[in-house]
Amino acid sequence: MNLTLKIWRQKDSNTKGQMVDYKVTDISEHMSFLEMMDVLNEQLVNSGEEPVAFDHDCREGICGMCSMYINGEAHGPDRGITTCQLHMRMFKDGDTITIEPWRAKAFPVIKDLVVDRTAFERIQQAGGYISVNTSGNTQDANAIPISKHAADEAMDAAACIGCGACVATCKNSSAMLFVGAKVSQYALLPQGQIEAADRVRNMVEQMDAEGFGNCTNTGACEVECPKGISLDTIARMNRELMKANLK
């Protein structure tokens, strides 16, 4: 298929960007979206132009690096996938595809479609961990009784790959689905209880300091999340913060 691409080009974080039109031809419907981008970049390199910078790593939906806003949706017009898992069969011959970086004050553009998501790292560092004594007498995690229900829910929350689609798609650029998932995965397990109050307080404080917006419960993040993280995690984070402040 032959396509017209409207892509955000921006030299660096200090330069103003703009949408630029490109044509790509003979794109196979079996290609992934990133392979189509590879074809475009090969074309650009061969004609002496600067290739389009975009994040990618594992290309199998695990690392959370690919981060494009495609035709008005995070990771494009499909559900439960990252951009590397988006197939070109989702588009038609002659289509015009608009490709933009994640838009959020807390995710500044580094170059073209690449944004700085280290705000998520700083939120994690603020409390997204458990302190474990590794002196050699660590208790075997399997020896701690955990209900199947709690283990399943914690695992579902831990499926978050920190891609930032929740922030990108939220009309408020809120990071609450991400933080809710990280808070939940520990709040549901016995190992997470000791630091629970400090964790949620510190992570929410860091989230606010990074300049993310406020959740208004539209539910867009849940729909666009490639890992199906539930809005219930946000409710749990709210409960955890209330609990922490009542202590």
Place this chain on the structure above:
Amino acid sequence: MSGFFKSSIGRKVAMALSAFFLMFFLIIHLAVNITSLFSVELFNQLSHFMGTNPLIQLALQPVLIFGVVFHFVMGFVLEIKNKKARQISYAKNNGAANSTWISRNMIYSGLVILAFLVLHFIDFWFPEMKVKYIEGDMTGMIAGTQEFRYFDELQHKFLEPWRVGAYVLAFVFLALHLLHGFTSAFQSMGSTAGRKKALQNFGKIYAYAIPLGFIVIAVWHHFNHL
């Protein structure tokens, strides 16, 4: 605890608490007003009680006014903060793909309700305050008679078609606001109950029934004035 209400989540909780209070108030308001459809006497007596009872007037009324003002002001504060969180908009954004129009535009339905409240206060609340607390007439009677004025005032207001139209339009937007707001408030309070079918259905019934009740009252009095 004061730090809690400065956090993004604390503000959500505060919005939800004021929303629950206002949603409860709407039930009371509708319950009183609906009596005007079938009993002039009962409506007059209830209005007089609500308008002169010291507990309601001096304790609950200020709380209600605070609740309304707080909900609007906090709504604007959060909207401004949220707008700042995305400084460059998307060239193409397909919001309808993942969320309802209502949930994305609470600020606009809220603004219509705010505009309505200005009209509603000019229509009923300010004249009421003037009669009772400036002119000092706490009798609730039509001057020179032994008849309550409340029902007459209500019907008089709904003689004009433009006012009935404005009220009906505002109640349609109130329904839209409640359709998202009802379940959203539960989510903000940390409850997943709003995500369950039973409460979602109850929320829908509430969101349609309350505004519809007010619409029926306004239209009824327009066509059935004594």
